[in-house]
Amino acid sequence: MGVYHAGSRAVQDRVGVRDLADHVGRSIGQAIRPVAAAFLELQPLLVLGAADPATGRVWASPLTGAPGFARATGPRRLSVAAGVEPADPLAAALATEGTHVGTLALDPRTRRRMRLNGRLRPTARGFTVEAGQVFSNCPKHLQRRRSYETVARTPGPRRRTGELTPAQREFVEAADTFFVATVHGHGADVSHRGGNPGFVRAASPRELSWRDYPGNAMFLTLGNLAADPRAGLLFLDWTTGAVLQLTGEARTEFAPGGERRVRFTVTEAVETPSAVPLRWSAPEYSPANPDPEG
Template structure:
């Protein structure tokens, strides 16, 4: 059966993504395949994949202009597809989630479905066309797969959420947040851009993506900034391209052992070269985040994970030098 293709005129990339592809020497190769690998609807295998997931990563832009990444969870089947152009999500953000008001009708959002126990992941970006008391309906604008590199294998179990505790909020990292980040091996990053009239209405909006590394791959400096590597990936440059167009980002870092979430938002910059980059084996770029907001949400997910093994690809990456 033939897979769907990109149904619109032009490439499915905006000017920021194209600029990042050009700088990395990948633009010509991507132009030759983009209309076949990025689609305007979900292929059947993606529809089946989303329906078997117990959680989704979601990115959306809040009223403060910050993109926020968050997690929506439910029993498998809570995300399902009435047709190839729509994804229904029977879940909403809980109180204290910084993305709660961002997931409104008409909002552009990014979605990532990921299975940590198989390293499968697929992406979908679109528009919220309905929000009701039970959840969201998202109309597809972009649907595409991702490679399994840098994903740590984790086995999943279900649990009752911990007794609700108030979310902690601040405008800088406290000691607990800094320690959490220094020990992490996985983060998810939400970024966004504003589509120009010349680019048309189908080149994106918001994206949420996975980043993985050896524990300690997120460096927390004394000034409270975060720095982490951008390893070789699919070369679409969705995240990096968005940051070139709009240098704001939101991270969510799960505590896989107890279902807690740490959200960090701020202004980002891309480090393309220099001694700092070359000191980290395997990194092609670095992302530095100047923290503006922090939200810590204890025990909010009804999910727990146990580490099985780190990605074997990480053997070719280094460790952070001392700041």
């Protein structure tokens, strides 16, 4: 299989960027280069995306640890010495040999990020991922947070609902960052979305939408959605550590002039207070962020 599948190709052709996508796609490899390995070992946060093997629902989950908990232990192997809580929506997927998983390491301090997608193997201390795709993204729409501290937190009880509460809708609409997990027939991926607060809209308790800003022309996320509408969203409170995980389906609307909007229908929401033991400094919004109403 090449870098792109039919879903990504369909979106690239619709937008007219196939040649640019071919050029950018040369940056996607299977090896974890030394600079990527060094970057990984500095990160206290890893975001994972996969489909639950029992329900098929796609989720994104955060994983944290002291820097070095996620590191390269081979030319194509990511080893993670940590796991999610047993009640996390991705717990079953991370315990299943051969799970297609997407991982994203993001450093708000430097506005750098890298993605590693592959197949998972559970281990005694966590899991490993044999890389099928490894690549970095530009810092566009990534907010800078210059520092963090690790704090002692006990996760509160998880709250599961079939739609968003009024408080959750307010949380979503105040967010400047979220993560989106998607899948296709041969893999999984997790990506970052960022903008000024208000760039995500909660039109109703079961529908969110956001404008798809111009990016690297690969259209991995929208391509996956064109092939399979299942998706999982992850919203973090960068101060309190609260986590909101959503699963459902998403579709892309293409408007004249090239504007695109993604609409996400919520199937299930899981909210966990104090889930992440990291407290980050206030954001400095990316200069690339357009006005949310633009």
